[in-house]
Amino acid sequence: MSGPWVEKYRPQSLDDIVGQENIINRLKKYVGEESMPNLMFTGPAGVGKTTTALALVKSILGEYWRQNFLELNASDARGIDTVRNDIKNFCRLKPVGAPFRIIFLDEVDNMTKDAQHALRREMEMYTKTASFILSCNYSSKIIDPIQSRCAIFRFAPLKGEEVINRLKFICDEENFDYDDKGIETIVYYAEGDMRKAVNILQATASEGEHITEDSVYEVVSKSKPQDIAEIVTKALTGDFMASRTLLRETMVLQGTSGEDMVAQIYQEVSRRVIDGKMDPEFYITIIDAIADCDFRIREGANPRIQLEALLTKFL
Amino acid sequence: MLWTDKYRPKNLKEILGNNKEKKIIQAWVDNWKAGNPQNPILLVGPPGIGKTTFAQAIANEFSEHIELNASDKRSQDVIKSTIGESSSSRSLFGDDYKLIIMDEVDGIHGTNDRGGVRAIGEIIKTSKHPLILIANDFYSKRLQSIKPKCQVIKMAKIRTPTINKMLKDIAKKEGIEYDKEALKLLAKKSNGDIRSAINTFQAIADTAHELTMEDVENITTKDDRSTIIDGVMATLKSKNPKHVKDALRVDEEPRLVMEYIAENVAREYENKNELKKAYENLSKADLYFGRTQRTRHYGYWKYASDYMGIGVSSSKKETYKKFSPIRSPTIFTLMGRNRGKRNLRDGIAEKMSEKLHISHSVAISMFPYLEIMFQNDELAWEISDYLNFDKDEIKRFRKRVIPKKVIKKMEKQKEEMRIEERDRRAEELQNQMFMQIPQEPEEEIEKEPCEEVEELIEEQIEEVEEKKKKDVQTSLFSF
Numbered sequence: 001m002s003g004p005w006v007e008k009y010r011p012q013s014l015d016d017i018v019g020q021e022n023i024i025n026r027l028k029k030y031v032g033e034e035s036m037p038n039l040m041f042t043g044p045a046g047v048g049k050t051t052t053a054l055a056l057v058k059s060i061l062g063e064y065w066r067q068n069f070l071e072l073n074a075s076d077a078r079g080i081d082t083v084r085n086d087i088k089n090f091c092r093l094k095p096v097g098a099p100f101r102i103i104f105l106d107e108v109d110n111m112t113k114d115a116q117h118a119l120r121r122e123m124e125m126y127t128k129t130a131s132f133i134l135s136c137n138y139s140s141k142i143i144d145p146i147q148s149r150c151a152i153f154r155f156a157p158l159k160g161e162e163v164i165n166r167l168k169f170i171c172d173e174e175n176f177d178y179d180d181k182g183i184e185t186i187v188y189y190a191e192g193d194m195r196k197a198v199n200i201l202q203a204t205a206s207e208g209e210h211i212t213e214d215s216v217y218e219v220v221s222k223s224k225p226q227d228i229a230e231i232v233t234k235a236l237t238g239d240f241m242a243s244r245t246l247l248r249e250t251m252v253l254q255g256t257s258g259e260d261m262v263a264q265i266y267q268e269v270s271r272r273v274i275d276g277k278m279d280p281e282f283y284i285t286i287i288d289a290i291a292d293c294d295f296r297i298r299e300g301a302n303p304r305i306q307l308e309a310l311l312t313k314f315l
Numbered sequence: 316m317l318w319t320d321k322y323r324p325k326n327l328k329e330i331l332g333n334n335k336e337k338k339i340i341q342a343w344v345d346n347w348k349a350g351n352p353q354n355p356i357l358l359v360g361p362p363g364i365g366k367t368t369f370a371q372a373i374a375n376e377f378s379e380h381i382e383l384n385a386s387d388k389r390s391q392d393v394i395k396s397t398i399g400e401s402s403s404s405r406s407l408f409g410d411d412y413k414l415i416i417m418d419e420v421d422g423i424h425g426t427n428d429r430g431g432v433r434a435i436g437e438i439i440k441t442s443k444h445p446l447i448l449i450a451n452d453f454y455s456k457r458l459q460s461i462k463p464k465c466q467v468i469k470m471a472k473i474r475t476p477t478i479n480k481m482l483k484d485i486a487k488k489e490g491i492e493y494d495k496e497a498l499k500l501l502a503k504k505s506n507g508d509i510r511s512a513i514n515t516f517q518a519i520a521d522t523a524h525e526l527t528m529e530d531v532e533n534i535t536t537k538d539d540r541s542t543i544i545d546g547v548m549a550t551l552k553s554k555n556p557k558h559v560k561d562a563l564r565v566d567e568e569p570r571l572v573m574e575y576i577a578e579n580v581a582r583e584y585e586n587k588n589e590l591k592k593a594y595e596n597l598s599k600a601d602l603y604f605g606r607t608q609r610t611r612h613y614g615y616w617k618y619a620s621d622y623m624g625i626g627v628s629s630s631k632k633e634t635y636k637k638f639s640p641i642r643s644p645t646i647f648t649l650m651g652r653n654r655g656k657r658n659l660r661d662g663i664a665e666k667m668s669e670k671l672h673i674s675h676s677v678a679i680s681m682f683p684y685l686e687i688m689f690q691n692d693e694l695a696w697e698i699s700d701y702l703n704f705d706k707d708e709i710k711r712f713r714k715r716v717i718p719k720k721v722i723k724k725m726e727k728q729k730e731e732m733r734i735e736e737r738d739r740r741a742e743e744l745q746n747q748m749f750m751q752i753p754q755e756p757e758e759e760i761e762k763e764p765c766e767e768v769e770e771l772i773e774e775q776i777e778e779v780e781e782k783k784k785k786d787v788q789t790s791l792f793s794f
Binding site for chain 2: 003202260300313
């Protein structure tokens with residue numbers, strides 16, 4: 001009765017966390033102390049940054065962790081002003097039943113440079129009452145002044161073995177049959193991302209079959225966006241208008257971000273060249289364009305215009 | 316003396332152009348003179364095209380006239396006292412009509428002119444004299460009640476050759492040497508506004524007595540910005556850089572102009588390589604818009620504007636000989652049409668992000684898995700219950716409703732689990748209490764009580780004593 005497995009099987013204590021032993025051991029030293037430095041967790045998606053932060057918060061703040069804890073997602077909180085207001089209101093109050101308060105700010109690399117500078121000021125202002133835990137995918141996107149104010153913890157992608165053991169553990173808990181090949185297939189597609197692995201596992205399990213290579217493959221191909229393949233095909237056959245319309249619909253309706261679109265288009269064409277369905281020389285010219293598009297989008301260009309320009313390269 | 320006054324046509328015949336309008340007005344004047352009262356005339360059109368001139372030319376056909384314009388205070392009283400009387404009563408001597416001209420009628424506004432529009436309405440109703448109203452904006456709210464009672468004459472901008480001819484006449488009379496092309500350009504730049512053309516001409520040539528190309532090129536005529544459609548049209552249809560650059564000087568957000576060009580270039584350019592080149596330039600324009608925004612260095616804008624203008628226009632080998640209407644970007648209509656779906660999506664993402672500690676974008680990336688999971692009735696209920704989804708949100712992931720049987724079963728199961736959990740908690744709590752309260756038999760066995768227990772006892776004694784004190788106090792007060 002606890003909904004998605006990603007939440008049901010989220011490790012609750014530092015000891016239960018999969019992998020990242022060095023980080024966990026270092027973090028344990030903060031438990032029971034009167035203060036904690038600001039922390040920054042960096043690493044790819046689904047390796048346990050949020051889980052570690054939540055577990056750490058619970059063991060430091062104890063019974064009253066909810067009252068002394070503020071969780072914000074920097075990419076959703078609209079604008080730096082909301083972030084600052086929330087932080088300000090939270091820090092105004094003294095910690096209750098705990099040595100200090102903790103603010104967890106997720107996806108900080110999605111904040112603009114201006115917003116990060118503002119954040120840095122907030123971090124300085126409330127050092128007495130609160131500690132920050134920041135998390136991000138790329139620490140290079142974080143301004144130096146913030147980095148230098150934090151103890152940085154680099155989370156490594158999870159090892160295949162670690163993901164396999166966790167998935168098997170979940171299957172045992174749920175009394176679900178699996179074969180090793182099926183689990184390995186999930187791990188292959190998850191690319192070290194535990195969230196993705198658990199999602200694939202639950203989706204496969206929901207179909208009521210054993211976890212086998214075939215059933216996993218079926219789920220993976222079902223959950224893969226079909227639109228991308230069609231967008232690429234239409235552009236390749238010269239129907240730019242149809243391709244562009246589909247691209248726009250995908251971005252508006254599914255809300256796929258520019259970065260994700262680029263990643264998916266890349267996966268699509270690289271699959272085609274590996275399957276021998278695209279000329280390698282042409283593939284490289286496309287890669288040129290994709291890489292450029294990727295760079296520009298991350299630099300702050302309008303993703304849709306850039307992607308539309310990318311589609312013309314397929315013509 | 317202002318040339319605009321000096322060379323203003325004195326009667327209808329002298330007026331250039333507007334032949335159709337002239338005929339209508341002549342008939343109107345003739346009818347009045349023949350003793351047939353007519354509806355008032357409402358002259359509407361952009362500034363500087365000769366509306367006032369028209370009115371004054373008409374005035375010359377009548378023996379007397381009164382003029383009111385925007386500079387007059389137009390409260391009800393003023394209008395009534397100046398023309399109210401003269402409008403309803405006729406002269407004792409003969410059948411002479413007084414022409415009433417009211418300029419800039421759509422300029423009546425606000426508290427100063429309270430009741431002004433109503434007063435005009437009354438004058439129109441009661442007037443026995445010919446009345447001419449002049450206004451700029453045909454769609455002005457203030458004209459709404461007036462329009463139906465009038466004969467409306469819409470006047471267009473003056474054509475460039477007409478202005479050119481007028482300027483030539485003036486040049487001849489003033490003895491000014493002029494470059495023919497310069498005069499043509501001046502006429503063109505005035506954009507149909509003959510008054511501004513004459514004013515500019517006088518400003519340049521009144522003392523110098525000559526007009527050169529350089530003179531005209533240096534002046535920036537009043538607001539000559541083109542529309543977004545003109546700009547896009549020029550970019551797609553022209554290959555002349557100057558023409559494109561001028562046409563793109565539009566009063567719009569530059570990124571919107573870029574969206575328009577992007578939308579329409581794919582419809583205009585048929586050759587793949589041209590389209591590729593054009594889009595390459597558009598993407599670079601976009602890149603510099605982004606850099607402008609990020610760095611606040613507006614100097615980058617000029618590059619963006621050249622990429623999307625001259626860049627796109629020069630991407631074609633030849634101009635296409637076809638007519639394709641300029642369309643507004645479909646992305647906006649797409650976004651408008653799908654607002655409901657997007658709101659649904661964001662609502663779901665919000666609920667997920669709270670419960671699952673993830674951002675909206677990660678939540679949305681989980682949708683495909685949820686779609687698969689929701690095909691399982693029980694799991695669909697379980698997840699919806701956990702994330703607090705409503706009916707529409709469930710529908711996003713599965714077409715069929717969850718069968719009632721399943722819902723009942725799951726709700727029962729949940730209730731059972733809740734009770735189980737409650738009992739477990741109660742038991743836990745009980746155990747905790749037993750742990751804290753030292754049990755007497757154990758105490759007896761251990762002859763020497765440990766320090767903790769001693770402390771505990773001490774605390775208890777203190778508590779009791781405190782209680783006693785409190786009791787005393789309360790009893791005092793309650794007494």
